[in-house]
Amino acid sequence: MRRDHRSARLAVTTASVAAIFALAGCTVSSAPSPSSSEGSSTLATGLQAPWSIVVLDDGGALISQRGDGKVLEVTASRDLRTAGTVPGVVSGGEAGLNGLAVREIDGIRWLYAYHATEDDNRVVRMPLSGEPGSLRLDTGRVEDVVTGIPRAANHDGGRIAFGPDGMLYIGTGDAGQRERARDRAYLGGKILRVTPDGEPAPGNPFGTAVYSLGHRNVQGLAWDDSGALWASEFGQDTWDELNHIEAGGDYGWPDHEGKAGAADAIDPIAVWKPADASPSGIAMVDGTLFIAALRGERVWAFDPSHPETEPWRARFTEEYGRVRDVAAGPGGRLWLLTNNTDGRGQPRDGDDRLVQPAFVEG
Numbered sequence: 001m002r003r004d005h006r007s008a009r010l011a012v013t014t015a016s017v018a019a020i021f022a023l024a025g026c027t028v029s030s031a032p033s034p035s036s037s038e039g040s041s042t043l044a045t046g047l048q049a050p051w052s053i054v055v056l057d058d059g060g061a062l063i064s065q066r067g068d069g070k071v072l073e074v075t076a077s078r079d080l081r082t083a084g085t086v087p088g089v090v091s092g093g094e095a096g097l098n099g100l101a102v103r104e105i106d107g108i109r110w111l112y113a114y115h116a117t118e119d120d121n122r123v124v125r126m127p128l129s130g131e132p133g134s135l136r137l138d139t140g141r142v143e144d145v146v147t148g149i150p151r152a153a154n155h156d157g158g159r160i161a162f163g164p165d166g167m168l169y170i171g172t173g174d175a176g177q178r179e180r181a182r183d184r185a186y187l188g189g190k191i192l193r194v195t196p197d198g199e200p201a202p203g204n205p206f207g208t209a210v211y212s213l214g215h216r217n218v219q220g221l222a223w224d225d226s227g228a229l230w231a232s233e234f235g236q237d238t239w240d241e242l243n244h245i246e247a248g249g250d251y252g253w254p255d256h257e258g259k260a261g262a263a264d265a266i267d268p269i270a271v272w273k274p275a276d277a278s279p280s281g282i283a284m285v286d287g288t289l290f291i292a293a294l295r296g297e298r299v300w301a302f303d304p305s306h307p308e309t310e311p312w313r314a315r316f317t318e319e320y321g322r323v324r325d326v327a328a329g330p331g332g333r334l335w336l337l338t339n340n341t342d343g344r345g346q347p348r349d350g351d352d353r354l355v356q357p358a359f360v361e362g
Helices: none
Strands: 035-037 040-044 050-055 059-065 069-075 080-085 095-103 106-114 120-129 143-147 159-164 168-171 191-193 211-214 218-223 229-231 239-247 270-272 279-285 288-293 298-302 313-315 323-328 334-338 354-356
Touching: 040 069, 050 323, 050 334, 059 095, 069 095, 095 168, 143 168, 143 191, 159 218, 191 288, 229 270, 229 279, 239 279, 239 313, 279 334, 279 354, 288 334, 298 323
Parallel strands: 050 095, 218 279, 279 323
Antiparallel strands: 035 040, 040 354, 050 059, 059 069, 069 080, 095 106, 106 120, 120 143, 159 168, 168 191, 191 211, 218 229, 229 239, 239 270, 279 288, 288 298, 288 323, 298 313, 323 334, 334 354
């Protein structure tokens, strides 16, 4: 039976698509100096195909690099150093080291990482030790959390995040097997929900790790102030999507893309043309939902508390190039991670970068 949902009114503009350039010789700075222009601050430079930001309690951050498997620490004083390299990462296409999450359990601080191997995508964890400014991964104590997530050159998903319920949520892609995205037995094209140890979370709708299905390629996960889960998703050629996620919800791919009004699927709350979006990481900052846009080279923003009337706003259009991830930084400030060095963007001086843009109301 079809569920009725409120639709967000979109205010979209046409953006030019960045040409595809090959990148050679980009290096990571060992100690980047913060810079400021018109109220914005550059927190780190010289990143190589970065993918995920985790903001730490001390005001620093961890960043994953997809191609080389490195986890970088940006200190509160804005030094940049390598905390370690996740073992076993095999990169290629959209696969490599993707999402990161940090969780303290029984006195051990764990770094969770979604990455590709020769055979699959998986989530692993390892202790993260040391003090701020000298964090290090204990790569001798890697534990598998979830294995067997399908891997392909494209549609690898990769976003992970702990929800308000303490469970780990994992966004996956269909790995090119689109006909299986609605198959409950297939881990691709899903949002998974597991305990910190990787077991199916209590209360999951099917008694397995699967929480929702019918997704093409989930890229962002975030919760609003009411505890509702939102997910961004790459469409194919017609519509990218923002979905309000329900336990057991079927979001229709590959039979439906965008707002189909079909009886057997849940419609997205919002859609964009891929040229305006290609949405990646998402974050809630002071009541506003921000969505990184790769091909659209901007950040979309809106208030999710009343999506039926709230207009969307495009921020920073073409200012930073492709935007891979966004996060809530210290003091309620937005942080964004550029993604111009992975072969699909046009690198600018200092790319890729972690940036705190000038303050802007949602």
